Amino acid sequence: MGSEFVALSLPPILIGCLAAVACALPGNFLLLRRQALIGDAISHVVLPGIVVAFLLTGMVSTWPMMLGAAGAALVAVALIQIVQRVGRIEPGAAMGVVFTTMFAGGVLLLEQSDTSNVHLDVQHALYGNLESLIWLDATGWHSLLDPEALAWLPPELTRMAVVAALVALFIAALWRPLAISTFDEGFARTIGIPVTLLGLALVVVSAMAAVAAFDAVGSIIVIAMFICPPAAARLMTDRLATQVWISAGLALVSAVLGYVLAGYGPLWLGADDAVSAAGMIATVSGLILGGAALFGPKRRGQSG
Amino acid sequence: MMDLGYNTLLVATGAGLLGIAAGVTGAFLYLRKRSLVSDAISHATLPGVALAFIFMVALGGEGRNLVGLLGGAALSSLAGLAVVQWLTRRTRLGEDAAIGAVLSVFFGFGIVLLTVIQTLGAGRQAGLETFLLGSTAGMLRADAIVIAVGGALTLLACLLLRRPMTMVSFDAEYAATQGLVPARVDMGMMALALAVTTIGLKIVGLILIVALLILPAVAARFWTERAEVVALLAGVMGGLAGASGAVLSALAPDLPTGPIIVLVAAALFTLSLVFAPERGVLAGAIAYMRFRRQVHMRQGLLALAHGHRVHESYSRRLLGRAGLIRADGVVTDQGRRLAAWAARDERRWSYLRSRPEGAALAARYDGLTPIEDLVTPDQLRALDDAIASDGAGPQARGRVPEGRS
CATH class of the missing domain: 1.10.3470.10 (ABC transporter involved in vitamin B12 uptake, BtuC)
Incomplete structure (x- = not known):
């Protein structure tokens, strides 16, 4: 049991946790800035990004695709701004215009190009394949101390860990300006915080988290984790720091519980096969949010 | 099909x-x-x-x-x-x-x-x-x-x-x-x-x-x-x-x-x-360019009316292309006529804007629209008479007001 768990379940759980936390952390600020749907937009445009990267390089390898996805995310953010400003369109609709068009373009490119022999399809982009990120060289818990086996950890795990650390570092380092500009943009401006630049940096960091998480676990977790844990935490506290910590905790709980329920739940119910872990993690985070909306002490705002 | x-x-x-x-x-x-x-x-x-x-x-x-x-x-x-x-x-x-x-x-x-x-x-x-x-x-x-x-x-x-x-x-x-x-x-x-x-x-x-x-x-x-x-x-x-x-x-x-x-x-x-039209990018760009041209033309003419030389390059090009100044910057007859007209228009506006009874009309001042486009010839004549008889007012004749677009 131990060896099987370390080889088959531990890496996906860890990757899921890291992805969840990396998205939930910036999600707090996006939520408070009423930009919650940026995560949605970014995760839709990742598809055209990786398809274009694939068409340009002709291979399915991680770095070009990550770059393509990140590029697409930046293009999308810029286009949303342009459409919003130039066309004087409200932000929600501008977002809808850009991400649906780019996603449609991505699907069309994918269908038109010969990708039948490579593992690149819409389903994979949407809900990833968390279950396949296994660590074959592990033979038990002691493998965690074995450098030779550690060298064969799924590369997604290392990447996700680095990105999660970068995201956390960004938020810790820029905590005060981020908090001030989130709550009172005008005041932040008067005390000399580069508000616009900071907002852009937040979006870029979110995009980075989304792209890395997408590579490991698919878009659906990304959107859910950007919104559900921060939203649930928001209904529990008025303090930003507390909210961020709670959201990270809830993200971890969603990832672990979701993975376990997806992997072992059906077995307990007598079925043979696991269900989608990504979908289950999103579902669990939704149930947590539902609970917070029903019972959260701060669900109605300051008064109650 | x-x-x-x-x-x-x-x-x-x-x-x-x-x-x-x-x-x-x-x-x-x-x-x-x-x-x-x-x-x-x-x-x-x-x-x-x-x-x-x-x-x-x-x-x-x-x-x-x-x-x-x-x-x-x-x-x-x-x-x-x-x-x-x-x-x-x-x-x-x-x-x-x-x-x-x-x-x-x-x-x-x-x-x-x-x-x-x-x-x-x-x-x-x-x-x-x-x-x-x-x-x-x-x-x-x-x-x-x-x-x-x-x-x-x-x-x-x-x-x-x-x-x-x-x-x-x-x-x-x-x-x-x-x-x-x-x-x-x-x-x-x-x-x-x-x-x-x-x-x-x-x-x-x-x-x-x-x-x-x-x-x-x-x-x-x-x-x-x-x-x-x-x-x-x-x-x-x-x-x-x-x-x-x-x-x-x-x-x-x-x-x-x-x-x-x-x-x-x-x-x-x-x-x-x-x-x-109107809300599109192209229409917006055209409207902006027209506005910019009008502003430069107007300011160029007012400068000429004062006898200044126009140094700003876009204004110079505009005035030159319209035949109002020569290549060396000297004002043509046509230029002098139009400059005088622009200065008079600016004077009429400034008089109007200094008067309480002109407030309704003065609200439409944008520094570009000639006053002749907004009032009847009779009103214009009355306005000119008022300016002439009130020559020593706060906005003395011949002075071009500060107001601009």
Whole structure:
């Protein structure tokens, strides 16, 4: 049991946790800035990004695709701004215009190009394949101390860990300006915080988290984790720091519980096969949010 | 067209009707700033589709009955909509957070159910994945008829609700005084969006159907300020995108219906963004350039009237091209005449603006419009007489005022 768990379940759980936390952390600020749907937009445009990267390089390898996805995310953010400003369109609709068009373009490119022999399809982009990120060289818990086996950890795990650390570092380092500009943009401006630049940096960091998480676990977790844990935490506290910590905790709980329920739940119910872990993690985070909306002490705002 | 076949024709008709309904509904959603709610509705259809499939199989059926699947989709998207409303009203979360939460969680749960179906069906391909991106290839005749009829019915409902939706979008408070209940009209609007989403699942797919509700509406908004006309135009563009997208995708392999429809709509949007009169980018650029030219011309003329040389290069070029100054900067006769005219106009304005009785007219001062365009010759003569008899006033004659655009 131990060896099987370390080889088959531990890496996906860890990757899921890291992805969840990396998205939930910036999600707090996006939520408070009423930009919650940026995560949605970014995760839709990742598809055209990786398809274009694939068409340009002709291979399915991680770095070009990550770059393509990140590029697409930046293009999308810029286009949303342009459409919003130039066309004087409200932000929600501008977002809808850009991400649906780019996603449609991505699907069309994918269908038109010969990708039948490579593992690149819409389903994979949407809900990833968390279950396949296994660590074959592990033979038990002691493998965690074995450098030779550690060298064969799924590369997604290392990447996700680095990105999660970068995201956390960004938020810790820029905590005060981020908090001030989130709550009172005008005041932040008067005390000399580069508000616009900071907002852009937040979006870029979110995009980075989304792209890395997408590579490991698919878009659906990304959107859910950007919104559900921060939203649930928001209904529990008025303090930003507390909210961020709670959201990270809830993200971890969603990832672990979701993975376990997806992997072992059906077995307990007598079925043979696991269900989608990504979908289950999103579902669990939704149930947590539902609970917070029903019972959260701060669900109605300051008064109650 | 000949070899497209009866099925494609039916699908194209359905997609066209659906597109019109989506355009009209989307226009009202957009005017009410609720566009992205439809994104939550559409993603929330997935668990319903999957549950309907499981339910129908459990009853011993085949599970692929389109009406049954769409019924399930409608029910679960209704649940999603209810949750969005509930989160927005009962908690302090914004509508954007509520939308994102509902779309990701319902969609995630739908994915879980899809994997359940894969294991349940033991070898049976449910084909429910086609609802993600839509697919009209190899569609059954009965399904095509369902879509065509559904599109027609939705459009009919749209036309019936058109008046109240226009009134509420234009001015909800005024509509309330006319005996309408805006909340109820909004609910009707949402019901239409739900119907469009459900019918569109098979053609456009649940990820992209929201585009059909947003793109034509936003595109139409560029062309007019009137709610009713926005709806009409959006309907035309939506119908065009739906029908032509369906036909285009049937013409060649590897052209998935949903994305093609969305890209046609996106092309219409881009054309509107660039070419629409007044609100379009091109019109904006032209208006800006004309304004800049007028300002430079005016300021150049006023400088000439003072006997200054014009150093600013754009003004110099403008004046030179109009034959008002020579290449060496010396003023021509024509230039002197126009400069005097501009100076006199500026004097008249400044006199008018210094007088309380001129306030109404002075409000229209923009530093560019000649006063002769705004008053009758008689008024102008009276004004000149007043200036002449009041020559020693605060704004002495011959002095060009500070005021500029």
